[in-house]
């Protein structure tokens with residue numbers, strides 16, 4: 001790879017048996033909420049891409065459960081329309097569609113109607129016989145969180161869930177629950193109790209699509225497969241860490257959902273805290289799911305609580321101008337669409353190193369990244385006569401999650417010439433250039449992992465609750481007004497001014513959007 005004068009060789013070792021993933025078992029995916037936005041934009045495109053790449057099990061079917069009256073043909077048309085807009089490879093591969101379409105069928109019913117679930121059971125028995133899916137069932141709840149308990153009870157009462165005592169038990173029954181997992185700590189605990197009453201923890205996949213992103217998975221590989229950075233990855237060398245998830249889009253027809261949710265529940269409680277945990281965790285004893293989850297959970301436990309009036313000092317929230325005019329938003333809504341916050345991780349490694357998080361909609365551009373800001377050099381050697389640049393910039397390591405996925409390291413370099421002129425330069429690794437193949441969508445990887453029963457990239461009960469335990473007092477303080485005001489910001493900007501002040505107080509600045 002050529003990058004600012006650097007040539008980086010890639011040495012892919014895809015044939016290494018340690019890295020080869022198992023082919024998933026035959027199974028039926030039962031999709032609730034199949035006519036919704038997530039299903040259309042993400043789930044069907046992911047399943048289609050897996051089918052096209054021949055990564056799905058040989059015996060496989062999708063049964064969509066929907067309140068809408070959709071026969072199989074109408075349902076397939078609906079899916080195809082979505083794929084024509086959202087499939088990863090465009091234009092739609094017609095031959096691949098012809099292979100995929102017969103695997104889809106729909107069944108209509110009410111989420112609160114036991115007869116619908118009885119019909120679903122009959123249908124699933126027929127599908128298992130016809131397609132040879134061996135009774136393995138993956139239930140995907142792509143519906144609003146308020147419907148999760150109804151669906152769980154419907155499945156359990158119809159005998160469609162059975163607790164698995166052993167990891168290799170067949171046929172298996174697994175459930176995928178979309179985020180946000182609950183509305184606050186209490187409702188998350190209640191949902192966990194409901195799930196635990198019918199399923200074993202290893203059957204539950206709490207999805208957080210950020211964990212399925214290649215660039216997010218690479219955080220652990222980058223940290224623990226390279227010897228050079230990990231010795232520096234602590235309070236002795238790192239000044240502060242920034243995590244940004246900036247979006248240029250607004251609520252995009254999801255205002256009903258978003259207005260009840262807001263940016264902290266939508267992005268911070270799940271995606272950003274998961275990314276923070278991967279950056280801050282200790283090395284796990286192995287790469288096994290539970291070992292990684294144990295270490296992440298310790299990070300959540302070490303987050304210093306922020307509550308009451310303190311919230312106004314560590315958290316800035318904003319709402320974009322025009323949000324109140326979005327269809328489905330309450331006219332006097334105080335729901336934040338932007339947040340900037342300062343977090344402390346009270347651990348040996350991170351004592352005194354602030355983590356600054358920000359997320360927002362309708363910002364200047366789409367940019368999700370982690371930047372690790374190293375400390376300055378201890379003395380300014382280059383300030384003498386003849387040195388024309390005395391202000392050295394600290395090194396910054398940037399993990400670009402999206403777009404232009406990659407990793408960059410900025411450092412100081414001598415500008416060629418007799419004088420000691422110093423300028424900042426960057427070493428840059430870019431996925432597209434180095435690997436010359438498309439980066440799979442997060443949902444492709446995560447759906448396959450559920451079918452394989454691999455929960456490494458899913459959130460565990462305790463960490464979901466820990467994350468809620470951290471954000472719930474912040475949400476309460478913001479709701480009561482004690483946590484400060486909701487600033488407004490113009491669309492297409494970097495967010496409210498107050499967010500800059502949050503870092504300025506510590507003598508720092510946000511990375512430019």
Ligand SMILES: NC(=O)C1=CN([C@@H]2O[C@H](COP(=O)(O)OP(=O)(O)OC[C@H]3O[C@@H](n4cnc5c(N)ncnc54)[C@H](OP(=O)(O)O)[C@@H]3O)[C@@H](O)[C@H]2O)C=CC1
Nearest residue numbers: 033035036037038039066067068142143144145178179180
């Ligand atoms: N959209 C996205 O980008 C993302 C969504 N999510 C999560 O995925 C889940 C689904 O989101 P999304 O697809 O956007 O949601 P939608 O509002 O589009 O709803 C999904 C579907 O759920 C069904 N449904 C059942 N009960 C209700 C109800 N009471 N009100 C509305 N719909 C109902 C409907 O399907 P039918 O009529 O066919 O039964 C509807 O089409 C949510 O938990 C969300 O938080 C997570 C990450 C990203």
Ligand SMILES: O=C1O[C@H](COP(=O)(O)O)[C@@H](O)[C@H](O)[C@H]1O
Nearest residue numbers: 179209245247266267271368402
């Ligand atoms: O979960 C969600 O994520 C998207 C952002 O996802 P990305 O993969 O595009 O970064 C966000 O737009 C949405 O509001 C939220 O529900």
